[in-house]
Amino acid sequence: MAKSMPKKKPAEPIIRVRDVTVQFGATKVLDSLDLDVQRGEILGFVGPSGAGKSVLTRTIIGLVPKISGSIEVFGVDLDKANARERRSVERRWGILFQQGALFSSLTVRQNIQFPVREYLKLSQRLLDEITIAKLAMVGLRPEVADRMPSELSGGMIKRVALARALALDPELVFLDEPTSGLDPIGAGEFDELVRTLQRTLGLTVFMVTHDLDSLHTACDRIAVLGDGKIIAAGSMDEMKASRHPWLRQYFHGKRARAVAGA
Numbered sequence: 001m002a003k004s005m006p007k008k009k010p011a012e013p014i015i016r017v018r019d020v021t022v023q024f025g026a027t028k029v030l031d032s033l034d035l036d037v038q039r040g041e042i043l044g045f046v047g048p049s050g051a052g053k054s055v056l057t058r059t060i061i062g063l064v065p066k067i068s069g070s071i072e073v074f075g076v077d078l079d080k081a082n083a084r085e086r087r088s089v090e091r092r093w094g095i096l097f098q099q100g101a102l103f104s105s106l107t108v109r110q111n112i113q114f115p116v117r118e119y120l121k122l123s124q125r126l127l128d129e130i131t132i133a134k135l136a137m138v139g140l141r142p143e144v145a146d147r148m149p150s151e152l153s154g155g156m157i158k159r160v161a162l163a164r165a166l167a168l169d170p171e172l173v174f175l176d177e178p179t180s181g182l183d184p185i186g187a188g189e190f191d192e193l194v195r196t197l198q199r200t201l202g203l204t205v206f207m208v209t210h211d212l213d214s215l216h217t218a219c220d221r222i223a224v225l226g227d228g229k230i231i232a233a234g235s236m237d238e239m240k241a242s243r244h245p246w247l248r249q250y251f252h253g254k255r256a257r258a259v260a261g262a
């Protein structure tokens with residue numbers, strides 16, 4: 001009887017980081033770091049400024065070399081993958097960078113179409129349809145497509161950058177400080193948008209943020225980076241209960257809410 005029961009496979013992490021060390025000159029930024037991101041979750045990634053959050057993000061996607069350790073995304077070790085395998089993994093993720101969220105010399109339309117052109121050969125008509133659909137997905141009107149980034153507000157830039165990250169219908173998105181610089185209402189709307197997209201599209205989201213409100217409302221789980229390692233990972237309640245000095249100051253400090261989003 002038991003023999004015929006289908007075996008439930010244990011959940012495979014969508015990102016598996018093991019023993020990763022990254023060093024610039026003599027400075028070790030990441031030191032034997034381990035981290036799992038589970039399929040379908042929104043992981044909020046926090047830590048002091050300069051701790052290495054953006055570096056880890058860029059290491060996972062292969063833009064920063066590591067001196068040791070391994071990283072698997074979708075079960076593929078990117079160091080061992082050939083060019084074709086790498087491309088097929090890259091095609092399944094989208095990225096919103098902390099700096100230079102959009103190419104300033106390209107229109108919104110060209111920005112959104114950029115990753116699509118890189119991976120797929122589609123007609124201009126289809127590319128334009130994708131552009132309008134992605135703009136709608138992030139709550140922007142079709143007319144925005146012909147504007148330049150300099151003609152957009154900060155909040156619109158973040159939305160367009162999200163539309164570009166979603167252009168290839170990814171399963172996984174990396175968002176590096178997506179709400180920084182937005183007012184609390186704009187940031188709240190952005191968090192809600194990310195939450196809705198995660199629910200409706202089944203996205204997995206790796207979100208670097210300083211925004212305490214984002215951590216409360218948008219994230220399923222939080223991981224904290226300090227001294228090159230993950231010093232804590234778990235629910236908001238677990239973070240608040242931690243006795244670690246940085247976590248206590250961050251999650252309970254008087255200025256915690258005032259600096260959120262800074």
Ligand SMILES: Nc1ncnc2c1ncn2[C@@H]1O[C@H](COP(=O)(O)OP(=O)(O)OP(=O)(O)O)[C@@H](O)[C@H]1O
Nearest residue numbers: 024029047048049050051052053054055056098177
């Ligand atoms: N390409 C590079 N070459 C040399 N040092 C670098 C490079 N990229 C990042 N660093 C250094 O690595 C450290 C971590 O930087 P990182 O940008 O990851 O911080 P962060 O945690 O994202 O900070 P913030 O919250 O301010 O965005 C910093 O000291 C930074 O100066």
Ligand SMILES: [Mg+2]
Nearest residue numbers: 053054055098
């Ligand atoms: Mg950063």
